[in-house]
Amino acid sequence: xxxxxxxxxxxxxxxxxxxxxxxxxxxxxxxxxxxxxxxxxxxxxxxxxxxxxxxxxxxxxxxxxxxxxxxxxxxxxxxxxxxxxxxxxxxxxxxxxxxxxxxxxxxxxxxxxxxxxxxxxxxxxxxxxxxxxxxxxxxxxxxxxxxxxxxxxxxxxxxxxxxxxxxxxxxxxxxxxxxxxxxxxxxxxxxxxxxxxxxxxxxxxxxxxxxxxxxxxxxxxxxxxxxxxxxxxxxxxxxxxxxxxxxxxxxxxxxxxxxxxxxxxxxxxxxxxxxxxxxxxxxxxxxxxxxxxxxxxxxxxxxxxxxxxxxxxxxxxxxxxxxxxxxxxxxxxxxxxxxxxxxxxxxxxxxxxxxxxxxxxxxxxxxxxxxxxxxxxxxxxxxxxxxxxxxxxxxxxxxxxxxxxxxxxxxxxxxxxxxxxxxxxxxxxxxxxxxx
Numbered sequence: 001x002x003x004x005x006x007x008x009x010x011x012x013x014x015x016x017x018x019x020x021x022x023x024x025x026x027x028x029x030x031x032x033x034x035x036x037x038x039x040x041x042x043x044x045x046x047x048x049x050x051x052x053x054x055x056x057x058x059x060x061x062x063x064x065x066x067x068x069x070x071x072x073x074x075x076x077x078x079x080x081x082x083x084x085x086x087x088x089x090x091x092x093x094x095x096x097x098x099x100x101x102x103x104x105x106x107x108x109x110x111x112x113x114x115x116x117x118x119x120x121x122x123x124x125x126x127x128x129x130x131x132x133x134x135x136x137x138x139x140x141x142x143x144x145x146x147x148x149x150x151x152x153x154x155x156x157x158x159x160x161x162x163x164x165x166x167x168x169x170x171x172x173x174x175x176x177x178x179x180x181x182x183x184x185x186x187x188x189x190x191x192x193x194x195x196x197x198x199x200x201x202x203x204x205x206x207x208x209x210x211x212x213x214x215x216x217x218x219x220x221x222x223x224x225x226x227x228x229x230x231x232x233x234x235x236x237x238x239x240x241x242x243x244x245x246x247x248x249x250x251x252x253x254x255x256x257x258x259x260x261x262x263x264x265x266x267x268x269x270x271x272x273x274x275x276x277x278x279x280x281x282x283x284x285x286x287x288x289x290x291x292x293x294x295x296x297x298x299x300x301x302x303x304x305x306x307x308x309x310x311x312x313x314x315x316x317x318x319x320x321x322x323x324x325x326x327x328x329x330x331x332x333x334x335x336x337x338x339x340x341x342x343x344x345x346x347x348x349x350x351x352x353x354x355x356x357x358x359x360x361x362x363x364x365x366x367x368x369x370x371x372x373x374x375x376x377x378x379x380x381x382x383x384x385x386x387x388x389x390x391x392x393x394x395x396x397x398x399x400x401x402x403x404x405x406x407x408x409x410x411x412x413x414x415x416x417x418x419x420x421x422x423x424x425x426x427x428x429x430x431x432x433x434x435x436x
Contacts, residue, residue: 039350039403039404040401040402040403040404041351041352041355041397041401041402041404041407042352042401042402043397043398043399043400043401043402044397044398044399045352046352046355046394046397046402046407047394047395047396047397047398049352049355049356049359049394050391050394050395054363055363055384055387055388055391056363056366056367056370056380056384058366058370058377058380058381058384059121059122059377059381060374060375060377060378060380060381061184061374061377062183062184062187062188062374062375062377062378063122063123063124063187063188063190063191064123064124064127064188064191064192064234064238065123065188065238065241065242065245066123066127066234066237066238066241067237067241070237071117071126071127071130074127074130074133074134074230074233075114075117075130075133077134077137077230078110078111078114078130078133078134078137079114079137081110081134081137081138081140081141081226082107082110082111082137082140082141084141084144084145084148085103085107085140085141085144089103089104094147096213098212098213098216099143099147099213099215099216102139102140102143102216102219103140103143103144106136106137106139106140106143106219107136107137107140109132109133109136110133110134110135110136110137110140111133112133113129113130113132113133113136114129114130114133116129117129117130117133124191127234130230131227131230131231131234134226134227134229134230135223135224135226135227135230136223137226138219138222138223138225138226138227139219139220139222139223140219141219141222142156142215142218142219142220142221142222142223143215143216143218143219145218145222146214146215146218146219147215151218152214152218153209153214153217153218153221156206156218156221156222156225157206157207157221159225160203160206160207160225160228163203163225163228163229163232164203166232167196167199167200167203167228167232170196170232170235170236171196174192174239176189176254176317176318177242177243177246178246179245179246182435182436183373183374183375183431183432183435184374185242185246186254186318186321186322186435187318187322187378188238188239188242189239189242189254189318189319190316190318190319190321190322191238192235192238192239192318193316193318193319194319195231195232195234195235195238196231196232196235198227198228198231199228199229199231199232199235200228202224202225202227202228202231203224203225203228205224206221206224206225206228207221209221209224254317254318254321255317257317257321257434257435258317258318258320258321258324260434261320261321261324261325261328261430261431261434262320262324264324264328264430265324265327265328265331268328268331268332269305269331272302272305272331272334273302275299275302275303275306279295280295280296280298280299280302281294281295283295283298283299283302283338284298284338284341284342285342286341286342286344288341288346291405292346292347293346293347293348293349293408293411293412294341294346294347296408296409296411296412297337297341297347297408297411297412297415297416298334298337298338298341299412300412300413300416301330301333301334301337301338301412301416301419302334304330304333304334304416304420305327305330305331305334321431321434321435325375325379325427325428325431326379326382328427328430329379329420329423329424329427330420332420332423332426332427333416333419333420333421333422333423334416334419335423336419336422336423337415337416337419340419347411347415349404349407349408349411350404355394355407355410355411355414358411358414358415358418359387359390359391359410359414361414361415361418362383362387362390362414362415362417362418362421363387364418365417365418365419365421365422366380366383366384366387366417366421368421368422369421369424369425372425372428373428375428375431375432376424376425376428379420379421379424379427379428380421380424383417383420383421386413386416386417386420387413387414387417389413390409390410390411390413390414390417391410393409393410393413394410
């Protein structure tokens with residue numbers, strides 16, 4: 001990558017690169033060499049480092065909790081929506097091939113999502129699968145109702161009013177109750193808030209449908225309405241399940257906790273380098289090469305802090321607390337990496353074994369959190385996702401000769417993962433203090 005002389009274009013180029021890495025779209029073999037780096041590594045050996053069986057398996061138990069009966073009811077809702085649609089759908093029933101294929105595809109997708117839900121590793125993932133199943137089933141059901149019963153767009157729009165009223169009423173009555181485990185309660189409240197946002201967004205999009213045929217438009221509108229209902233039902237059930245489980249529940253002063261964390265985060269961010277006025281090699285108080293792996297790692301770490309954003313501690317304090325936890329871990333991870341490099345321990349990659357060492361160090365750091373509390377394991381779960389991003393980049397090296405500068409991308413992710421894992425206990429202690 002060639003940076004221009006204009007400062008703003010440099011920053012823009014960096015962020016474009018980092019965003020691309022975040023989406024797993026960067027190919028190791030596709031990166032061009034930077035000046036001074038002509039050595040390369042064997043891509044097959046790099047890809048061989050990735051062993052899916054050695055990544056930690058993490059279960060943290062934080063977030064949504066729903067009853068088995070509720071999940072079964074969501075699955076039954078899928079079949080109830082699909083029941084009126086004839087099987088198979090012949091040309092005499094639906095002559096239009098586009099509409100017929102949409103019907104069949106949505107029905108198939110709905111059942112696939114519903115069947116896959118039970119195999120998802122977390123409650124949140126299972127509920128998400130069931131929401132996808134309900135969306136596809138409602139799309140198919142809406143199309144068929146338009147064909148068979150003459151259902152119109154206006155009827156779908158009328159149904160949104162009742163859904164909007166339910167959302168607004170629930171949101172007004174919701175209170176931040178906690179029991180003996182405030183962290184678990186806060187994480188559930190945060191997930192409920194996210195689901196309510198999803199429900200509101202889906203509802204707002206019902207009227208934005210643009211389809212070539214009236215029946216397809218009705219199906220698409222019905223799908224969005226059903227997605228809103230499903231997210232709202234998940235949120236309200238999870239909230240009620242939490243409240244019913246609490247003994248001696250009391251209203252939490254989450255706004256105060258969120259404000260305290262906002263102050264802490266602001267204080268920590270004030271002393272961070274400004275990416276608009278400093279290059280990555282200037283983030284430390286010693287001389288390091290501008291294009292070194294150490295500089296790349298520091299740049300990635302600072303980007304992670306920026307990526308979370310500032311948010312607001314007022315309207316949804318539970319979600320702010322959760323986001324602040326993630327952000328503070330990133331800040332502390334950056335500071336530890338910076339201190340390590342400043343004290344003369346640079347990150348050097350010259351061989352495949354060096355890459356393996358960084359990966360193993362990240363795994364070891366994550367594993368150190370697995371015997372701790374639920375919050376530490378929640379962070380570990382997030383860090384495992386980061387580890388997978390880096391592993392995916394190494395898999396893409398198969399059959400290639402990889403420039404050293406290109407391999408810095410997964411290495412930076414491994415180093416940052418390790419730093420954040422080792423920073424986690426201190427940040428967890430801060431959160432427990434704030435929420436106590």
